[in-house]
Amino acid sequence: MLVMEVLTLIIQQRVRASKTFRYYKHCEEMQLINVCFADDLFNFARGEVESARLIMKSLSEFQRTSGLVPSIPKSTAYFYNVRNHVKHSIRSFMPFVEVKNHIGEGENESLSFAGRLQLCKSVLSSMHVYWALVLMIPIGIIQDFQQHMCGFLWSNGELKHGKAKVAWENICLSKSEGSLGIHSLEDVPIKSDFGSWGWLKLLQIRDLVKPFF
Structure with a gap:
């Protein structure tokens, strides 16, 4: 859990420097982006290309910093009320399987x-x-x-x-x-x-x- 605090700091730093990132609507008040439970990590963002790109860049920086690599087969993405062309753009750089496809x-x-x-x-x-x-x-x-x-x-x-x-x-x-x-x-x-x-x-x-x- 202490190691995952590094990821939180990386994301927060990138969000402060970004003019395009938007929080998921239910997380904006608390400025919540990621939550960890034991071995599980949840990332939340508005269903927009630049917001999703910031998450992926943060994960890449965290990988370079910590040496920890996300398990792609065990990772999933969930889209809610996201237009198909936007989803297609996000999935072009996000390698995670979409949940409902299971x-x-x-x-x-x-x-x-x-x-x-x-x-x-x-x-x-x-x-x-x-x-x-x-x-x-x-x-x-x-x-x-x-x-x-x-x-x-x-x-x-x-x-x-x-x-x-x-x-x-x-x-x-x-x-x-x-x-x-x-x-x-x-x-x-x-x-x-x-x-x-x-x-x-x-x-x-x-x-x-x-x-x-």
Whole structure:
């Protein structure tokens, strides 16, 4: 974690010198760009070419300084509400795989409906719950992820018109109500007693630690 503070300083220095970098809208007030959890690193920026380029240049400088190399196969990029031509430009210099491309591709193409249902319940939903423990996930991202889950379940990819047999809110009812038993992702951060607990605790003490940064 101490080593990753070097990356934070590199990014902050580049941001101060930049006239084009823009924070992700939910991070601007706190000027939040990167967050570390154990072996995981999250970088946030507005979905614009120059902002993404600054992140990549910071990672390259950190690599030269520390000798640490990011694992490309284990690294992913998530785009939300970014125009296709902008996304294409960013991906021309960002080597990370786009997250949603893991759904409905490769070995998942041959899965039956029952297999896709089980994957939604045991893997995709669990991934969201895991990150909700430490992050306050914006409702827009949750809804976007649910849309991809719906498309994967009914169409094994992007949701096609007329393919969904049942409304998503009905799918998320309990099995006792005759539904498929998939949990609504929107209910997790709202109703769970432990959702985003760690992150909320950090927010509560931010005024105490802010003078030390």
